[in-house]
Amino acid sequence: MQLFLQQVLAGLANGAIYAGMALAVVMIYLAIDHLNFAQGEMATFSTFIAWQFIAWGFPYWIAFAAVVAVSFVGGIAIERVLFKPLHNADILANLVAFIALFSILNSADGYIWDYTIKTFPTPFGTKPLFGSVLIDSHEAGMIVVIGVLLGLLYLFFSGTRLGLAMRAAAQNPASARLVGIRIGWMTALGWGIAAAIGAVSGMLIAPIVFLDPNMMFGVLLWGFAGAVLGGLSSPGGAVLGGFAVGIIETLVGTFVPYVGRDLKLTLALLVIVAVLMVRPTGIFGRTTVSRV
């Protein structure tokens, strides 16, 4: 029982990260109807930058804040430079751009920082939380930070004019233009926020899985799975989906025999597929009624 609880909490901690990534994925999806396959690589790149700042001697939280800011700007820049020219092109042309971005970032961070696995510090320490064997302080820290982040995002989107404008632009671009919203910049802003979320996720999970250029690949997959499970059209659903897959992953990995690290991924993807067979738009997704 103790093991079970422990694993559930560990799953929640991982799930927090997956929830963050799922949210980032859904944000861009709602804005442009495409999945950003390079989200993980952007997060990895950000984490490497953070590692570099820390290696140069900056205090953790200063580096953290700086990286979030840099990632935000970087996300906006990528959207304006790379994807704005393609926004009228076919969805598949955009897909190529995503793949290209993935390739560029993955290769670049391998080149700049090489492929040796690095340790990444945690400001929370790794001691058991308040002496409990159920969860350690970093895992608790992860849940808290992501929780705060999600809370801030919720306040931003529901309580500010800019947040309202972004929601409007995502839901109904034509009408948004008719009230004077510059929807191009709303999309860019969405990218910036998604990049920032990715950076936070990367920096939080790096202490656990160690930093290397392929760090976020599995995490992003889980983020996708969580988003799909929760429903790509529902940010709240995506977050819950992220937590859910975190728990599923940890429990399956611990309690199902013969499932090594790699097969774990496949197995859980299949679980997601099974869920989708029952509810094709995810648990909280809205079934879009399209006019024929």
Place this chain on the structure above:
Amino acid sequence: MILEVDGLNAFYGEQQALFGIGFGIDEGKIITLLGANGAGKTTVLRALCGMVRTSGDIRFDGKAIAGWPTENVVRLGVAHVPEGRGTFVRLTVEENLQLGAMIRRGRAAIAADIDRVYDHFPRLRERRRQQAGLLSGGEQQMLAVGRALMLLPRLLLLDEPSFGLAPLIVEELFRILREVNRDIGVAMLIVEQNAALALELAEHAYILETGRIVLDGTAAEIAADEGVRRAYLGY
């Protein structure tokens, strides 16, 4: 003159939909564009807002705006209530109105204006926190007009405001439009299939047919001319 249009052509891809359209609107005046389905009336409104490819001259308040992107035209003070209303159906009534004022500053003024909109459309006040998609057709139309007014526009474009609405509601809507025109002095360009109603409200009318203006005159003249009404307006 708040709006002058000259030699306007509009294209959907390679298809030309408007041929040499020309007209003008004075400050604070109401004019109406009439004609059958497919005559190009909606296209004229879209052309003014930069939603279709055009060639020719469009001047708003003296500024040449042909080819401008929609957002920029809107920011000059042109509010467009499109076909189908364009409501943000998943946002609340209040949020829809707030969006109408997106480009304005001044929280107090905006809040006061939202109140004024509710004064004109009391039914909306009752539903201010409801999802806009749950409103009836007439209420959504009022919401759309209210949202457009939140812009404090100098020119209001209305695309078939009576579409799909019960006659009583339509009368109420047009009465409110007349009130608003009197109070705020906003010029209006109304595209309508319900010619009788539009001719009551407007001062001047243009009749479109297959992308060309075939007739123009004061509303009174056109309404009085039975031959014209039978030939173009169906009554």
Place this chain on the structure above:
Amino acid sequence: MTTPQQETVPLGAAVARPTTRLTTGHWLLAGAIAVALVLPFVFRGFVIFQLTEVMIYGLAILGLNLLTGFNGQFSVGHGAFFGLGAYVTAIMMQRWNVPYYWTLPPAGLVCFVVGVAFGVPALRLRGLYIALVTFAAAVALPQLLKFNFFEGWTGGVQGIVVNQPGVPAFLPVISADQWLYFFTLAVVLLMFWGASNLAKSRSGRAIMAIRDHDIAAAAMGINANLYKTLTFGVSALYTGVAGALSALAVQFVAPDSFGLFVSIYFLVGLILGGIGSLWGCLFGGLFVLYVPNLAQDISRGLSGVFFGLIMLLVIFVMPSGAAGFARLAGAWVRRRVAPPMPPPGRANLAAPEPSGSIGPNSANLATTPVPEITEQQPVNMEAPNIRKPNRLGDRK
């Protein structure tokens, strides 16, 4: 409104069959085949191998094209079918001593069955979700191949070495590489021909109708579900056969050769070649073969960066792929060679209007010309002067 006089065609009258004229397309094809036949005698061994690989990748991409381009379903997992076909061939040849040419049909068949198996759940899922399922397949295959349980068959991590197909006795002296090239060429030509016929057939039209609007297609009586499932199967079959040929060409199969990146390469090759285009598949094959190596040549450490940059360059210049670009270029050339007639009186559209007056168009109606009569624009049915402008009252 006047309706144009129509000739009444008596029912049952013989409809003239379109004669098969030799079009430029046919000449190009013949030329290409001629060149292809000559190439292996011009170049040496390694280049022949590369040319063989181009054809193989082109065929694999054609498989993906059948699914995505013609039927509109998404797959990020065709590398799995490629690998599956390769392994079927390898296992049959090395474990069961089956001659290499007999391994192709089973490879195709196995992949067809697996493809249909994927097609069934795909029916319930929309685009993105199918992508995830196929993605799972692509990720899963290498893992499954390495799995101890199957090691007896698959050779586990080390893979299987495949014997090179020998040159048949009845042929003149050519090298094994050249023979493999011709064998591959024959198979690829056959399968491209099959795909081309499929595209032109009723089934092909049904498949494309489903892509364009599956609800409408179903409303017209097309069994969308059946076609979609079968298309998945055929698509997998094509890529599977390509995989089989690849096993023969490379003479080695191993789990890590068929990872996710293969699927991604195929998808990128398809898009850059041009979805829905048969010729585009070859361009895609060329891209998959040469560009990764090119990127590595530019910079070993940053090969991914340059690969990405080249991809971006291509997609920015040719957003609809090479096929789309060729189409545009062809249209541009045709416009230069035979420009459309300048429309009469076009200058009048720019005639100065009396400014500031309301309703100037009434005056212009008589002079507004009929718009340019090209194929794209509708001929204006109403001649301008049928409705005489009627000026009511005084003009302001």
